[in-house]
Amino acid sequence: MxxxxxxxxxxxxxxxxxxxxxxxxxxxxxxxxxxxxxxxxxxxxxxxLAPSESRLPWSVENLRFCPWCDQLAQKDLNDCPTCARRMGPLTSPAGTG
Ligand SMILES: [Zn+2]
Missing domain, CATH: 2.20.28 (Rubrerythrin, domain 2)
Known part of the structure; x- marks a missing residue:
């Protein structure tokens, strides 16, 4: 690690x-x-590690990278907890819409 x-x-x-x-x-x-x-x-x-605005635990499958600052943020957040910018919708790799 x-x-x-x-x-x-x-x-x-x-x-x-x-x-x-x-x-x-x-x-x-x-x-x-x-x-x-x-x-x-x-x-x-x-x-x-305070998930104040997210109910997801801080684990890899629940995290994504902020496109603005490249810091990790929980997937259920709309705004990055690091830079407070809106991260936009998640892109799904499966492409099911
Ligand atoms: Zn950010």
Whole structure:
């Protein structure tokens, strides 16, 4: 098994636009919103494996890669828990529609 670095993830919010992002942040650092370049404020801290918005257990068959940031996300989530972008519908390899 590869050793994956697990840095603490935080939910950050841009107070000007209300846009929220989830990134691996370090305490005390200032992060800027990519779109508006405004400063982000920390809203909360995410537990490393907390399936707060997903009921699926954190196992390989329930995960997929986010097309935006290539981080793993549970399949029943519409928004990536890492970058908070919408991941779109799942593509089924079987092609049954
Ligand atoms: Zn993502």
């Amino acid at each position: 590869p050793c994956v670095s697990s840095r603490q993830r935080y939910r950050l919010r841009n107070p000007a636009t209300g846009r929220e992002v989830v990134i691996e942040a370090e305490p005390g650092k200032i992060y800027l919103d990519r779109e508006s370049e405004g400063p982000l404020e920390v809203v909360g801290k995410l537990l490393p």
